[in-house]
Amino acid sequence: MEYRGIDVSVWQGEIDWKKVADVGTEFAIIRITEAGNNVDAYFERNYNGCVDYGIPAGVYKFSYALSVAAVRQEAERVVDILRERQLRYPVFLDLEYSNQHRLGQKMIERLAEEFRRIVVDAGYRFGIYCNLDWYNNVISEKLKKYDFWIARYPSDDNGTLMERYRPDAGIGWQYTSKGRVPGITGNVDRDVFYKDYSAEEPSDKEKLNKIPKFVGKVTATVLNVRTGAGTEYPNLREYPILEQGNLIDVCDTRKAADGTTWYYIRIAGRYFGFVAARYIERQ
Incomplete structure (x- = not known):
């Protein structure tokens, strides 16, 4: 099966999403931030348009990161903007920045893995967008196990799908930059x-609720915040430990393998993790 869709940003201006939906558009990938990690000026409108007219959506982030710390900031910004939103399609890391190309395969692998860790821990699917040259010559074999959305279209691009340019790899193909769609x-x-x-x-x-249900207070002297429900999971990197009296948002509940109850929590409005429920007092 093939599914036909579009990807959009501020450059498309105000989109009539009803018309886009009426012609059978099956998905849309929306740019979430611009350079400097600023929200794309039309992200809210585009996301809401997809929700209103039932178009499954994902997002993409054009990465300018040249270090692990920088890509971490990019991923955290994406998660912060998404926060309580639901996506059916992945959060795609857009790798095409020429200065990143010079970093080499191993460093690009580290950047992608760090970005992936943060978005997956927040409950979203992950994918990578790049062109075919990047996929063949820059992307490491380790990264190729993830979902790739690959750009490849001819120099005489006329907006149509030219079968001879279809890549052999990837779960998606961006086949033109000159498409036309009503709306x-x-x-x-x-x-x-x-x-x-x-x-x-x-x-x-991905099923976890990200909307806070109530505010909780930590009753333990120190409390580990983990990446999953259970002591077998590692501590969250950003907020590995909470202290007595800290207030957190409780969003959902899960059972650990040993039968104990754990809360899925939000910290500082942007970080998500799991804590043992017996150490949280409802406020």
């Missing part, structure tokens, strides 16, 4: 995906 003024990127994320059963983390 969008001017050109728009068009894509074909081979994976139906909308039908795929979401993982347990």
